Amino acid sequence: MRLRNKPWAKEKLMQNPKIVIQEPEHFRGRWSEAFAKKQLLHIEIGTGKGRFITGMAKQNPHINYIGIEKQESAIVSALDKILEEQLDNVKLLNVDASRLVEYFQKNDIERVYLNFSDPWPKNRHEKRRLTYKSFLRMYESVLVDGGEIHFKTDNQGLFEYSLKSFSEYGLLLKDISLDLHNSGMEDNVMTEYEEKFSAKGQRIYRCEVKYLNE
Template identity: 70%
Template sequence: MRLRNKPWAREKINAYPQYITPQPEGAKGRWNEIFGNDNPIHIEVGTGKGQFVTGMAKQNPHINYIGIEMYESVIITALDRLIEADLPNLKLLDVDGAELINYFEKGEVSRVYLNFSDPWPKTRHAKRRLTYKTFLSLYESIMPDEGEIHFKTDNQGLFEFSLKSFSEYGMLLNFVSLDLHNSGYEGNVMTEYEEKFSAKGQRIYRSEAKFQPRT
């Protein structure tokens, strides 16, 4: 994906610290204090333009959401959505999702959403996929024993790889759909990519995987 440079993006991000948390390292272990409640915290890694995480926050006011997007030129659109919606249960972070351990304590995040992540189709790039075992270990390090990953993609190869990765890591698959929009699943909030792909008749794949207590 080629990103258009927006030189004014950093200035705008800095102007809204109530929405995009500055210096998030200092928030580690304090997210419930920042939100002002003890509600569960769900994060989306690679939140893009924010349609999904904003929709989820509107739909579930009893859950705190954090959208994570490393590209300033993309998160700006998510920021605009949040400014318009002014949701008290949603924050944004402009950080690298590979460094989650710097921003969250063990057990602080109860669910991770991965939506339409880069499939990195070449075998030599498998380690970059957000469902590779090193990333699963990273998510596990900030979640409780039975924390969940909810994953959606239009890419069959990535979906098959991810199911195998979840299983080999010892996770329990609670839900698997090979055609989400024709599955009868309720409560689905679409991402921008999901709307585009499904409008072209492409199938959307979805799974829910749960970490198991270590013995």
Template identity: 60%
Template sequence: MRVRHKPWARGKLEKHSDIVIPSPRYYNGEWGEVFHREAPLCVEIGTGKGKFIIGMAKKRPDANFIGIELNESIIVSALEKCLEAGATNVRLINEDARGLTDFFAEDEVDDLYLNFCDPWPKKRHEKRRLTYSAFLAQYEYVLKSHGVIHFKTDNQGLFEYSLESFSQYGFLLRNISLDLQHARDAKDNVMTEYEEKFTDKGQRIYRCEAVCSD
């Protein structure tokens, strides 16, 4: 999907540095200071325009949420949603998620959300998939014991690959759904912008949870 460039986005992000954290590495292991409280820490990689993370923040006011998004013309929409909702338990990071272990300390994160990431279907691009083993190593490092990766996609091939990748790495799989919108717990599902579009078109949504076994 082509993203419209917003030249004013950088200025707005900098204006709201209390929400879009400018130096996330500084808070590695100390995110409670940013939120002014200690609470379960939940991280979404590729937060997009913010519909999901704001929805989750409303659903779980007891938790602290951090959304990571590289594109400033996209994350500015998440900022706007955050301001509109008055979501005090949401912070944003405008950085590449490949620096995850720079932002978070070992055993610091309770829940990690991967929603509709790029499937990179060609075999030569396998290492770019967010469920490739090198990424799983980072997730395992920042997740607490029994921390959970929540994974959703509309791509069957990526889903099958990810189930195998999670399993081979040693994560325990649970709550696997091949058609999330018709699952028993569908009413509790918080949708992303993409998910709404896919669902309206009648496309299947695949979901699983991978639990850190350490």
């Protein structure tokens, strides 16, 4: 999905510091202070234009959400959705997720969502995949014990790779769907990519995995 450059995006993000947290490292270990209510915290890495994270926030007002997206021209659309819906349980970070440990510490997060991540299909790029072992280690360092990753993709190769990576890391595979939209799941919130790919008849793959460190 080609992203149109929005040169005004950075200024708009800066004008909404209550939603787009400007210095997230200051909330490390005390993220409840950034929200209206002290609740469980879920994050989405690669939140794009925000359809998923805002949909989840509307569906689950008892949970706080943070969408992480490094592209200003994408995350500004997520900001617009939050402003329009007047959601007080979702914030945004315009940062690179590879620096997650600078912004979160152990027990800050209960769940990580990875939706339609870049598959990086070439073998030499394996370490860039968000389900590579170094990323799994990073998530573990900020999640609560027994925390979860929920993963969706249209890319069969990435899905197969990720299942193997999860298993080798020692994660518990809780729920696996090889065709999400024909699985009977009733509360699925779609992303922009998901809607586009499913409309073309492509399968959507999904799994839930759990860290066994309780």
